[in-house]
Amino acid sequence: MTALLDVYRKMFLIRTAEEELVALYLKEKIMSFVHFYIGQEAVAVGVCDALKKEDKVLGNHRSHGHYLAKGGDLKKMICEMLGKENGSSRGKGGSMHMIDRSVNFVGSTPILGSVVPLACGTAFEQKYNNKNDVTVAFLGDGAFEEGIVYETLNLAALFKLPLLLVVENNLFSTNSKLKDRRSDAHHVEKIVTGFGLTYVKADGDDYQGVFEKAKKLVAGARTGSPAVLECMTYRHMAHSGPIFDEEYREEDVVEKRLEKDPIKKMRQIVLDSGISEKEIAGVEDDIKKTVRDSIDFALNSAYPSKESLYTDLYA
Amino acid sequence: MPEARIIKFTEALKEATDQMMEIDKNIFVVGLGVTYKNGADGTTFGLKSKYPERVFDVPNSEGGWTGMAVGAAINGLRPIVHHGRVEFSLLAADQIFTQAAKWNYMFGGNNNVPIVFRINVGRQWGNGPQHTQALYGLFGNVLGLKVVIPGTPRMAKGLLVSALRDKNPVVILEPRWLFQVKQDVPAEIYGEPLHKARVAASGKDITVVAYGDGFIAAHEALSLIGEKVGVELIDIVSLNPIDYETIFASVKKTGRLLTVDTTNSAFSIGSQVISKVAQQKSLQLREAPTSVSCPNVPCPTSTALTEFYYPTKVDIANVVLRVMHEPTITRALTFEELHLAPTITIP
Secondary structure (H helix, E strand, C coil): CCCHHHHHHHHHHHHHHHHHHHHHHHCCCCCCCCCCCCCCHHHHHHHHCCCCCCCEEEECCCCHHHHHHCCCCHHHHHHHHCCCCCCCCCCCCCCCCCCEHHHCEEEECCCCCCHHHHHHHHHHHHHHCCCCCCEEEEEECCHHHCHHHHHHHHHHHHCCCCEEEEEEECCEECCEEHHHCCCCCCCHHHHHHHCCCEEEEEECCCHHHHHHHHHHHHHHHHCCCCEEEEEECCCCCCCCCCCCCCCCCCCCCHHHHHHCCHHHHHHHHHHHCCCCHHHHHHHHHHHHHHHHHHHHHHHCCCCCCHHHHHCCCCC | CCCCCEEEHHHHHHHHHHHHHHHCCCEEEEECCCCCCCCHHHCCCCHHHHCCCCEECCCCCHHHHHHHHHHHHHCCCEEEEEECCHHHHHHHHHHHHHHHHHHHHHCCCCCCCCCEEEEEECCCCCCCCCCCCCCHHHHHCCCCCEEECCCCHHHHHHHHHHHHHCCCCEEEEEEHHHCCCEEECCCCCCCCCCCCCEEEECCCCEEEEECHHHHHHHHHHHHHHCCCCCEEEEECCEEECCCHHHHHHHHHHHCCEEEEEEEECCCCHHHHHHHHHHCCHHHCCCCCCEEEEECCCCCCCCHHHHCCCCCCHHHHHHHHHHHCCCCCCCCCCCHHHHHCCCCCEEC
């Protein structure tokens, strides 16, 4: 079990990095599509804390949190979002294409559902080479409606792959509500277990619950029993960009989201465990400074040269 | 001189796969029916029993298992993905065009995807509009893929070997029409370059650029044309990149150009080649470039209609003769020549 303060440190880093990125975005310093993760931090950190370093993670269009939770380099991430040469993808990817192979964050790809077979193949390689590692893919409730996901559920069960799919159900696919996308009889658990995978549901605002459940499922996946962990969560912002677009929300109002905010919740847990307000504030100040330094570093970094437009098409 | 080893196009593909699997344990084969006794038209024959853990039959989920193979390649394995008909590979278009092809570029390099997509394309009797598309132009348009078309058994083996040595996603568009064509194929492992066109016959009068089944038809047209016209026959081999240097050098010499497409002409390889040649003022064409292709309708099923669909060796010979202001020939083709895949042995 990761120490509570370390958990909070990770969650607060993701939140702070994104809040600072919001500010940069509003100053038009980020010319990249950005899908903010604010509100879902407990899922990324809870799941990644259940992994070892060799285990692999893949993400989707909303993956800053997944990347940082796996230990991805903060400076490279911010440089990438600013389109700089020393970004993790040398400015060719941007916010939707996070990667840091040094910590086994294999990559994120924004085509809905596509990450699922790619993660399945990542797990296939782990099994093919008799590694004792697992692969995790993060996807949303919207992506869970893509046909390729069902194809891959079948493949993962058929080949007994060490795969855990984490479905972050934040209730909306862009602005479309679950009830406009699924019949009343729609049943994720039946779908998943019908293919022969294990299904567990978690409260995505609750780090400890996510962590405990992920840990159990990861242990199963390691022995060839693939699984789906569905985490119920809220994204505070719009689908894309730092906007609080409330028109399409009903019960999922800002007040409720803030009340269930995973950062606030985790902070209280840390306080309750006996760690002082002062110590927590110290950690927060350190993180804020790290993030600001990283942003300064990124702002002062060079843009890629014109020549690099033509490089990297082939290896 | 070593004894000739006359083998079929499909056997050449099988041999390349087998020999490369022996030396590279990262290679595995995945596709519908590849474990069958005569799987994938014989191109995976016997591989399942020789490599039981490395040949995978799969459910009817092209997107899923093609994506799984791409994911495996991202992590260092070397999958051979087999799609028996190009139409079914389109069910995995996102995984081929948008994932495998873009992965290295979108992550700024050092994230290569060493995967081979073996995709069967084009004509075969009785297959109709949804089983005979070739879609060369579609694949050639996708940045990040290397795309090759083998036109002979020797090229089939050499290109597959090179594809299995390459670091990038390579699409091999295999014309089903050529599966029974035979040739003397070296027994050892050898690679053919993935980016080079091939001058298959030298001549000074006209350059004919063809590929796949069109290459074989053009090759057969040579004997109908005879000695009176010097045809330089180029097998274009690679669509991405296209080897314009070889084509330009030939056209500079001949001043005349004919392209042969075995699909419709819109956005075709022939159109692309003619466009590039037309932009080279220094080539000083003596005649306007010309082309043969299929009509702009899908390939129907009835032989009464397909008889008029694909350009034949006689069509190709006559276009060459017309461009050269020579008398054209009349030669009726047999039912077999028109409708059945050729079983010829080529030099």
